[in-house]
Amino acid sequence: MARKPNGGPASDPELLILASLASGAKHGYAIMQDIETFSRNKLGPGTLYTAITRLVEKGWIQPEAAESRQRPYRITGAGVMHLQSQLEKMRAIASLGLRRLRFS
Amino acid sequence: MKGFVIRILLRLYPAKWRNEFGGELEDLLYREPLRFGGAMDVVLSALREQLRLSNHPAALMRPLALLLGGMAAVFVFSVMFSDPLWMLIGLPGAKALSQSGHPPMLIQDKPFEGLAIIRFALPLLVTAFVAYPLILYLARVKLSSTGTPPRKSLATAFVICSGGLFLLSGAGALVAWQHGVVLTLQGAEPVTRLTYPASISACFALFARSTLEFGILLQLPVLMVFILRMWSAKTALRDYARGTGKNEGLQITLSRLILAVGAFLCGIRAMGYWAILDLGGVRSGERSEIVSTVIRSALLFFVLSLASAWLQERKSGVRRIVMKTLYVTGVHGIAPMALFTLASSGAVLRMPGAAGLLVLFVCFVVGLRLSVPQEAH
Numbered sequence: 315m316a317r318k319p320n321g322g323p324a325s326d327p328e329l330l331i332l333a334s335l336a337s338g339a340k341h342g343y344a345i346m347q348d349i350e351t352f353s354r355n356k357l358g359p360g361t362l363y364t365a366i367t368r369l370v371e372k373g374w375i376q377p378e379a380a381e382s383r384q385r386p387y388r389i390t391g392a393g394v395m396h397l398q399s400q401l402e403k404m405r406a407i408a409s410l411g412l413r414r415l416r417f418s
Numbered sequence: 419m420k421g422f423v424i425r426i427l428l429r430l431y432p433a434k435w436r437n438e439f440g441g442e443l444e445d446l447l448y449r450e451p452l453r454f455g456g457a458m459d460v461v462l463s464a465l466r467e468q469l470r471l472s473n474h475p476a477a478l479m480r481p482l483a484l485l486l487g488g489m490a491a492v493f494v495f496s497v498m499f500s501d502p503l504w505m506l507i508g509l510p511g512a513k514a515l516s517q518s519g520h521p522p523m524l525i526q527d528k529p530f531e532g533l534a535i536i537r538f539a540l541p542l543l544v545t546a547f548v549a550y551p552l553i554l555y556l557a558r559v560k561l562s563s564t565g566t567p568p569r570k571s572l573a574t575a576f577v578i579c580s581g582g583l584f585l586l587s588g589a590g591a592l593v594a595w596q597h598g599v600v601l602t603l604q605g606a607e608p609v610t611r612l613t614y615p616a617s618i619s620a621c622f623a624l625f626a627r628s629t630l631e632f633g634i635l636l637q638l639p640v641l642m643v644f645i646l647r648m649w650s651a652k653t654a655l656r657d658y659a660r661g662t663g664k665n666e667g668l669q670i671t672l673s674r675l676i677l678a679v680g681a682f683l684c685g686i687r688a689m690g691y692w693a694i695l696d697l698g699g700v701r702s703g704e705r706s707e708i709v710s711t712v713i714r715s716a717l718l719f720f721v722l723s724l725a726s727a728w729l730q731e732r733k734s735g736v737r738r739i740v741m742k743t744l745y746v747t748g749v750h751g752i753a754p755m756a757l758f759t760l761a762s763s764g765a766v767l768r769m770p771g772a773a774g775l776l777v778l779f780v781c782f783v784v785g786l787r788l789s790v791p792q793e794a795h
Contacts, residue, residue: 341442342442342443342445342446343445343446343449346446358455358456358459358460358463359443359446359447359450359456359459359460360443360456360459360460360461360462360463360464361459361463362446363439363442363443363446363463364463364466364467366439367435367438367439367467382445383441383442383444383445384442384445384446385442
């Protein structure tokens with residue numbers, strides 16, 4: 315299991331990797347930089363590869379053949395569905411929470 | 419330096435994981451500046467991967483079950499026979515108190531102290547001793563499942579040497595306890611370890627500490643050689659063990675015999691001091707005598723190492739003889755020196771002992787690095 319996110323569900327390494335790969339296949343270093351850009355979360359190299367290992371095992375991402383040592387990973391159909399359901403859950407919780415805050 | 423640290427970090431991962439993702443992680447680590455936080459992140463991730471059973475070969479599961487089952491059985495067995503086991507520890511303590519003019523009894527400082535020590539702590543100690551060789555066996559299975567044939571045979575040799583030494587030293591410590599605690603309470607002033615009134619837990623803690631440290635210390639040379647052989651250039655270390663010229667087998671046997679005699683003599687002296695000093699105390703007049711014994715032992719060992727190195731390397735030149743002497747002195751001298759140092763518990767050898775250990779370690783590393791055949795690097 316990957317390390318639990320310290321900054322809430324929006325910093326979950328698995329979710330961040332899936333979100334990063336939603337825009338196309340990337341290798342480890344590119345994923346790390348992309349995540350830092352869009353979420354301001356800096357994943358450590360160990361955390362990144364622990365999360366990648368779990369995602370590959372779950373079948374949500376898969377490595378593509380590459381000549382260099384850095385293999386690009388792409389999100390699978392199951393990975394897209396999981397990401398979508400997680401983001402929708404987060405959106406529902408976020409909108410409910412914001413609504414309640416507005417009327418409190 | 420960065421490359422060395424990265425290699426060490428990657429070695430922390432299970433081999434199966436390394437084969438799959440190791441190259442990518444290595445590449446990533448080279449691209450980024452390696453900071454302490456990043457290194458710790460890798461260390462923790464490696465630990466997580468090590469704890470996942472799916473990263474280990476299926477062959478490991480059976481020995482693991484054997485280890486856990488064996489430990490549980492030994493613990494239950496020890497609880498059943500805890501009374502006679504306690505007699506081995508408590509009786510010499512009580513006898514020692516009696517011979518030094520005190521009532522022959524160990525007291526209970528806290529409620530249920532006797533119950534906790536005799537029915538729980540003592541069986542745990544016995545279990546730890548029995549479990550150690552089983553843990554080594556587990557390590558052997560793990561190494562054998564991923565290693566090359568020389569590595570497999572090295573792992574087997576290590577398990578036999580280390581496990582055997584641990585059990586033997588534990589038995590030796592038990593014998594020393596039977597006699598040492600009586601002797602030292604009678605003779606040594608001030609008694610630093612076991613004072614009157616002595617509690618059950620104090621007596622047990624002294625026994626457990628002495629037994630475990632003795633068991634671990636004697637293995638230092640085996641551990642050092644094993645770890646270095648596992649991680650260093652294999653061919654270099656294999657060549658290093660060989661002699662030269664005719665009658666190579668006889669030379670090696672003789673040189674090992676010389677070292678065994680030296681290690682035995684120094685080990686016996688160290689064990690004697692351990693029994694006297696660690697269980698009892700140091701009389702002020704004994705300090706210079708102890709220091710001179712340690713120096714004589716170290717010199718004896720150096721001379722024996724030189725003889726052993728000369729037998730094996732006399733045709734390879736003076737430099738190689740000197741380096742091999744340093745290596746052998748370091749490997750085999752560290753355990754007795756550590757035992758001497760620990761035995762005196764800082765009363766006699768705190769600084770000389772620590773410095774001696776450092777010198778021996780440097781001898782070992784320098785001797786090893788400089789005398790292996792150059793072509794093997």
